[in-house]
Amino acid sequence: MDNLSVFKHFAPKETDNSQLAKTAVIYTRVSHSSQEDNTSLESQRKRCEEYATTNGYSVVEYFGGTHESAKTDDRKEFNRMLTFVKRNKRVNYILVYSYERFSRTGADGMKIAQDLQKQYKVTTLSVSQGIDPSTITGEFQRNIMLLFGHLDNQMRKDKTVSGMRELVEKGYTPYSIPKGYVNLNKGSKAVDQKIVLNEEGKLLRKAFIWKADKQMRNCEIIQRLNALGLKLDDRRLCEIFANPYYCGIIVSKLTPNKAIEGKHEPMISREIFLKVNNIVADNRTHPVSHKAEDENLPLKRFSHCSECNAPMTGYIVRKKNLWYYKCRTKGCNTNKSAKQLHESFKTLISEFEVNPQQTELIQLGIASMYCVFFEEINENQKLYNSKISELKNKIESAEEKLVTGVIDRPMFDKFKAKFNDEMNKVEDLLAQIKRGSSNLEKCLKLVVKYCQKPLLWWENASIGDRMIFQNIVFPDGIIYDRKKDRILTPRVNSYFKPIPQLEGVIKGKKNGDSINFDAIPDRVTQSGFEIFHLVSLYFF
Known part of the structure; x- marks a missing residue:
């Protein structure tokens, strides 16, 4: 039979997306309550509503309308919106003023937007940037904007951290004051602070003395403090005993491997602090830190196991001081030297080097x-x-x-x-x-x-920038094939x-x-x- 028309009704029908109703929600956000100008909450909502009216979108709900920092995607209003659009099958668009209002987490924000589009058919639209993410070109441009938002956030963070580091090195406290202290010049600059003990601080001083002189157990100290009106648990008390701030010394992640004499009032003498910690140190353990971003493991979570497609994590062999990547799946034997995998990845990205x-x-x-x-x-x-x-x-x-x-x-x-x-x-x-x-x-x-100079750039950039670069060039990450000891790239940008x-x-x-x-x-x-x-x- 040469006539194929009779078989047409067996073929799948073409989806006509143009006939779908344009049902949308609007999400607005500012980082802090004092933010004004053209990115204020009112301005964002107005621009989104104008865009919806002009382009025929029906707005069924509003989310945000408050200040939420986008350095994390764990935001109350943001999560409420995600839950709503996932459950409401009518909604197929999220309108935001710009993509940095949606997220500033870079790759994580990209994944949320991509999952919404692929799994729930919900497109995130920026009303001010003129990008259509329903096309692959527009999707890439949207991802670039989300990554730029993350990069901008990191640059602001670096600038803020640098200023805070200088203050710490001078003995000031440019962050939350520990329990037991009060700033008499609240709201002033860090250099104008006057940090002294409050009533809780006087009770905590007693706790240090009980520990140092009477070698009292933590449970007894907690019981006494509770009776005096200060509620603490064992974990919190251990943190206080281990913080040298209470003897006038500042140690901070901003100034690693440094002990700085603070300008605040000491709660106890240094001798008492050391005596307490000599007692506490007998049973102290140091948990291993699991960081999402590790300078030694830039391909962590970016690389996947070819056997089970699970993201690869990493560990260190301390005796040899060597780092390794391994598959997260229990029972999977995929394991690779970090040094060797990095060399393979550098060979890969060197393929994209352009002669100046x-x-x-x-x-x-x-x-x-x-x-x-x-x-x-x-x-x-x-x-x-x-x-x-x-x-x-x-x-x-x-x-x-x-x-x-x-x-x-x-x-x-x-x-x-x-x-x-x-x-x-x-x-x-x-x-x-x-x-x-x-x-x-x-x-x-x-x-x-x-x-x-992609190779030089990747080797010398910060861990955050390296991860951004990796995700731009290889949007789906890389796959390590243990059996053939090779790298696979599912997709190149x-x-x-x-x-x-x-x-x-x-x-x-x-x-x-x-x-x-x-x-x-x-x-x-x-x-x-x-x-x-x-x-x-x-x-x-």
Whole structure:
């Protein structure tokens, strides 16, 4: 039988997303209650509502409306919104003023946005950045914005930490004052603080003396303090006994391996503090710290086991002072020297290195792969500009008819309002594609900047920046294949993927030379990117 039409009704039906209702929630957030200007809560909500009205979104609920720091995604209003959209099948959009309002946690924020889009069909839209994350191009740009938000947060944090470190080194307390103390100049700068004992501090002084002179057990001390009105548990009391702040000495994570004489009033003498801790030290244990970001393990959680696809964690063999990666799955024997895995990963990223004398050529080469995309943008810009000119001419024609008496004032106002409304919509569309084109060009420049010295950059960057770089180039991480001792890259970012191929095309050329980029077969259209196949690289 040659007629295939009879089999069409067995084929899956195409999903028409254009017919889906645009149902949205709005999420607004500021970092602190004093934040004003164009990112205040009121301004954010107003912009989101205007965007919803203009683009036909039906807003069913509002979330946020308060100050929540986005340095973590464990936020009350944020989690309430996530629960709502996951349970409410009608909601398919989250409107935010900008992606940094949504999250500043970098890769974690990216994962939340991606999970919402893939698992729940909920798209996170920034009303001020002109990005459409329903396309792969827009999804990448959204992820870049989320990573930039994290980077900006880290840079602010570094600046704040540097200032706090200087104050600590001078003996001040630029953070929460320990229990038992009060600042008589509350609200003043750290250098103007006057930190003295309060009534709780006098009771804690008794606790130190009971421990030092009478060698009283913690449970007895706690019982006495409770009777005097100071409620403590054993863990909290141990923390107080181990804090040299109470004898006038400051130790802080801001100044590791340093003991600094503080400018606050000591609660006890140094002799009493040391005597108490000589007693406590007999039964003290030091728990192992499990850090999410470890300078010795930059590929932690980024690398996965090929056997069970579980993220890999790490550990140290203290006798040899050697670090290793291992699979988290109980019973899995995947284990790899951190030094060897790092060397393999460095070999991998060195494939994307760009010769400084060819940066312009590489950028032109990547842009040529997007030529169809840019051509479509330029064509749309011409169409929108032509439409705007046409509407302006209609308004001028109506004005002439009003002057000559062909139409009256009410009729003119009606036509003018209609033409102005159409023109505003076209101008909004024109602004959106201009922002989209600008964002794409910024991304191309960022890619070339990263690739000028990717290996040197990855080796010397902070742990946070290294992890950002890894996630940008390899969005799905890497897979370690223990049986063949190799690294697999499930997906390479579309902007970085053509660089090794382009290096071959421009070999021997320099900036300013004429290059025929038609030799590169792949082209990117506005509908998205080519599908990537698994790329495997072997290391021995």
